[in-house]
Amino acid sequence: xxxxxxxxxxxxxxxxxxxxxxxxxxxxxxxxxxxxxxxxxxxxxxxxxxxxxxxxxxxxxxxxxxxxxxxxxxxxxxxxxxxxxxxxxxxxxxxxxxxxxxxxxxxxxxxxxxxxxxxxxxxxxxxxxxxxxxxxxxxxxxxxxxxxxxxxxxxxxxxxxxxxxxxxxxxxxxxxxxxxxxxxxxxxxxxxxxxxxxxxxxxxxxxxxxxxxxxxxxxxxxxxxxxxxxxxxxxxxxxxxxxxxxxxxxxxxxxxxxxxxxxxxxxxxxxxxxxxxxxxxxxxxxxxxxxxxxxxxxxxxxxxxxxxxxxxxxxxxxxxxxxxxxxxxxxxxxxxxxxxxxxxxxxxxxxxxxxxxxxxxxxxxxxxxxxxxxxxxxxxxxxxxxxxxxxxxxxxxxxxxxxxxxxxxxxxxxxxxxxxxxxxxxxxxxxxxxxxxxxxxxxxxxxxxxxxxxxxxxxxxxxxxxxxxxxxx
Amino acid sequence: xxxxxxxxxxxxxxxxxxxxxxxxxxxxxxxxxxxxxxxxxxxxxxxxxxxxxxxxxxxxxxxxxxxxxxxxxxxxxxxxxxxxxxxxxxxxxxxxxxxxxxxxxxxxxxxxxxxxxxxxxxxxxxxxxxxxxxxxxxxxxxxxxxxxxxxxxxxxxxxxxxxxxxxxxxxxxxxxxxxxxxxxxxxxxxxxxxxxxxxxxxxxxxxxxxxxxxxxxxxxxxxxxxxxxxxxxxxxxxxxxxxxxxxxxxxxxxxxxxxxxxxxxxxxxxxxxxxxxxxxxxxxxxxxxxxxxxxxxxxxxxxxxxxxxxxxxxxxxxxxxxxxxxxxxxxxxxxxxx
Numbered sequence: 001x002x003x004x005x006x007x008x009x010x011x012x013x014x015x016x017x018x019x020x021x022x023x024x025x026x027x028x029x030x031x032x033x034x035x036x037x038x039x040x041x042x043x044x045x046x047x048x049x050x051x052x053x054x055x056x057x058x059x060x061x062x063x064x065x066x067x068x069x070x071x072x073x074x075x076x077x078x079x080x081x082x083x084x085x086x087x088x089x090x091x092x093x094x095x096x097x098x099x100x101x102x103x104x105x106x107x108x109x110x111x112x113x114x115x116x117x118x119x120x121x122x123x124x125x126x127x128x129x130x131x132x133x134x135x136x137x138x139x140x141x142x143x144x145x146x147x148x149x150x151x152x153x154x155x156x157x158x159x160x161x162x163x164x165x166x167x168x169x170x171x172x173x174x175x176x177x178x179x180x181x182x183x184x185x186x187x188x189x190x191x192x193x194x195x196x197x198x199x200x201x202x203x204x205x206x207x208x209x210x211x212x213x214x215x216x217x218x219x220x221x222x223x224x225x226x227x228x229x230x231x232x233x234x235x236x237x238x239x240x241x242x243x244x245x246x247x248x249x250x251x252x253x254x255x256x257x258x259x260x261x262x263x264x265x266x267x268x269x270x271x272x273x274x275x276x277x278x279x280x281x282x283x284x285x286x287x288x289x290x291x292x293x294x295x296x297x298x299x300x301x302x303x304x305x306x307x308x309x310x311x312x313x314x315x316x317x318x319x320x321x322x323x324x325x326x327x328x329x330x331x332x333x334x335x336x337x338x339x340x341x342x343x344x345x346x347x348x349x350x351x352x353x354x355x356x357x358x359x360x361x362x363x364x365x366x367x368x369x370x371x372x373x374x375x376x377x378x379x380x381x382x383x384x385x386x387x388x389x390x391x392x393x394x395x396x397x398x399x400x401x402x403x404x405x406x407x408x409x410x411x412x413x414x415x416x417x418x419x420x421x422x423x424x425x426x427x428x429x430x431x432x433x434x435x436x437x438x439x440x441x442x443x444x445x446x447x448x449x450x451x452x453x454x455x456x457x458x459x460x461x462x463x464x465x466x467x468x469x470x471x472x473x
Numbered sequence: 474x475x476x477x478x479x480x481x482x483x484x485x486x487x488x489x490x491x492x493x494x495x496x497x498x499x500x501x502x503x504x505x506x507x508x509x510x511x512x513x514x515x516x517x518x519x520x521x522x523x524x525x526x527x528x529x530x531x532x533x534x535x536x537x538x539x540x541x542x543x544x545x546x547x548x549x550x551x552x553x554x555x556x557x558x559x560x561x562x563x564x565x566x567x568x569x570x571x572x573x574x575x576x577x578x579x580x581x582x583x584x585x586x587x588x589x590x591x592x593x594x595x596x597x598x599x600x601x602x603x604x605x606x607x608x609x610x611x612x613x614x615x616x617x618x619x620x621x622x623x624x625x626x627x628x629x630x631x632x633x634x635x636x637x638x639x640x641x642x643x644x645x646x647x648x649x650x651x652x653x654x655x656x657x658x659x660x661x662x663x664x665x666x667x668x669x670x671x672x673x674x675x676x677x678x679x680x681x682x683x684x685x686x687x688x689x690x691x692x693x694x695x696x697x698x699x700x701x702x703x704x705x706x707x708x709x710x711x712x713x714x715x716x717x718x719x720x721x722x723x724x725x726x727x728x729x730x731x732x733x734x735x736x737x738x739x740x741x742x743x744x745x746x747x748x749x750x751x752x753x754x755x756x757x758x759x760x761x762x763x764x765x766x767x768x769x770x771x772x773x774x775x776x777x778x779x780x781x782x783x784x785x786x787x788x789x790x791x792x793x794x795x796x797x798x799x800x801x802x803x804x805x806x807x808x809x810x811x
Binding site: 006187188191194198210211214217218225388391407409411415439440443444445447448449451452453455456457459460461 | 476477479481482484485486487488489490491492493496497500602603608630636642643644648651702705707708711
């Protein structure tokens with residue numbers, strides 16, 4: 001049940017209606033929990049059991065941890081929780097990758113190990129809800145959060161359908177308190193929810209699926225070698241596609257929650273207007289980057305142990321962040337590349353005077369530089385193998401003779417360039433502004449008309465039924 | 474969350490609803506005036522439905538993938554006559570379709586006992602090129618796997634609202650308008666060339682009923698020369714690499730796969746041989762899948778079949794080819810029965 005499908009719209013309208021019935025808050029929360037399980041089961045019903053299992057483990061571990069004064073026992077409980085969560089993740093997501101990598105590695109040193117490829121179906125959203133429940137037990141262990149005694153509340157926190165399958169990764173401290181009092185979307189929240197949902201739908205159905213995906217797929221998934229120019233445009237197209245796909249999903253998730261009366265954290269803040277990589281990661285998939293910062297980078301020592309250690313910590317954090325995205329070495333390399341970017345940026349900052357970076361021209365150049373380096377990373381992220389990535393980079397840089405195909409028309413090329421140029425311009429010009437500010441400045445007439453055009457373009461873009469890219473993670 | 478006065482909220486929502494309704498109604502009326510039967514997207518939709526339809530009873534399915542060479546040159550009914558009643562032969566090919574890529578996109582829809590017949594038109598099959606109808610077909614086959622309720626709902630919507638069929642988008646219409654204004658009468662791709670007279674049979678065979686017409690060959694030949702790369706070896710390596718995995722997986726599931734090269738003649742055949750020499754392309758495919766690659770030039774029955782435009786079989790030749798294919802498939806499936 002995709003957010004863009006008519007069935008989801010029906011499903012959500014029913015849930016919204018039920019949430020507004022004059023019923024006891026406990027009953028309404030129960031209905032939301034049930035709706036969330038139904039939503040998840042619409043993909044693969046047996047995996048609901050895994051979700052329930054994960055919920056129960058972390059609920060009881062945290063409860064026990066909260067009752068114990070013994071630091072050693074608390075640590076053991078934390079280790080149990082982390083092992084169970086990461087164990088499930090490893091089994092479902094990384095088993096084949098790990099066994100194949102092990103066999104490849106031993107093969108390289110002359111020891112042939114045979115391995116079996118298991119036919120494992122990846123439970124939808126497992127990386128998201130696993131990180132969510134882990135953050136809960138870690139926060140309880142650290143004493144930052146009191147464990148909840150209400151199992152239904154905790155289950156709803158883990159399962160809440162708007163953010164269940166592709167985030168944002170919500171911390172318990174951001175959500176559980178919202179369950180304490182009865183909630184219904186206020187007229188303000190419903191209004192903003194409708195506008196945000198339309199914006200997300202426009203990003204996903206029109207920009208990502210209809211404008212960017214056909215071009216990016218031609219370059220990355222057709223097996224054909226494009227011309228140098230088309231390879232560049234295909235890479236820009238993927239940059240546009242992944243942003244519009246994922247941020248579109250996040251917008252719709254936040255919008256649905258808002259209409260039900262809940263606040264979810266922002267996940268994107270104009271990332272293609274970022275100046276440098278630390279800025280980029282403050283704007284891209286914010287809920288994951290802040291998770292990695294709080295639960296990995298800082299425990300590793302953060303920036304408290306000298307320059308070299310800081311860079312190493314950054315590198316390890318980004319490497320694992322890359323691995324979180326997918327069980328393939330290309331994702332690891334993508335993470336490593338961003339680790340190197342962050343380290344290099346810290347070095348560069350020591351040599352570039354602050355006043356130079358303040359000039360508008362330099363800022364614009366830095367935005368473009370950051371965007372292109374991010375695009376370079378997207379090649380690794382999107383290519384199926386290093387060979388594919390290498391071949392595309394060779395084509396783009398002219399190292400490979402220009403015998404490529406014209407894979408898409410000039411019209412598509414122009415559309416992609418306009419789309420990506422528009423994204424960079426909007427993100428750069430409105431770096432610190434929110435959609436609410438823009439709407440308030442534009443007034444009701446422009447807001448309503450722009451939303452109508454977005455809705456029209458999204459609904460007439462054609463039904464491609466494409467899943468959200470981040471569902472695979 | 475900023476506070477917006479209730480009056481401004483109501484006005485904005487009213488503008489939103491009224492403007493969207495007006496635009497959707499205008500678009501719906503416009504779409505209804507367009508002839509949906511001749512769009513390449515329609516071909517992809519029909520092909521995807523054929524692929525997704527489950528087998529009835531104990532029927533074994535044969536899927537014919539490929540380009541217009543397949544849907545003009547292969548009559549599913551004739552193939553079935555040769556194979557026997559237990560078989561259900563389905564035409565999946567679309568204009569300028571890419572057989573190997575269709576096979577890949579349809580992986581989830583096979584079941585044990587099925588047979589995949591993959592027609593390979595060099596320009597698309599060896600280079601990985603995918604045009605509109607092909608991309609559309611792949612999207613439809615690899616889509617989100619909508620559930621039953623979703624399919625029912627979408628079906629009702631599509632019945633009553635023309636725009637929801639997704640055959641036209643404002644962007645695509647704008648593109649066509651711009652193209653027609655700048656270059657009147659020029660097709661953007663060979664798949665848009667008008668070819669008549671044709672009978673479209675319910676089984677998907679598009680029978681050309683006219684005489685040999687060399688003028689029909691000009692467009693496809695120009696397109697071939699314009700589009701083909703000087704050297705497609707690297708792209709072909711990628712195609713082979715993916716086919717290797719796909720065929721291995723399908724065979725492990727009890728699905729048989731064969732590859733076809735349908736006849737081409739004259740200047741088009743010469744250009745194809747120059748751009749995609751058999752020794753460098755087809756023979757490598759044959760080396761990968763021995764006994765499963767049937768090139769028209771290797772068989773007496775198919776070597777001299779006539780085309781109507783150097784690339785597509787004429788009506789009579791198509792029937793002869795289909796009879797030959799059906800008989801050969803019968804022998805092949807008996808030999809490799811699961």
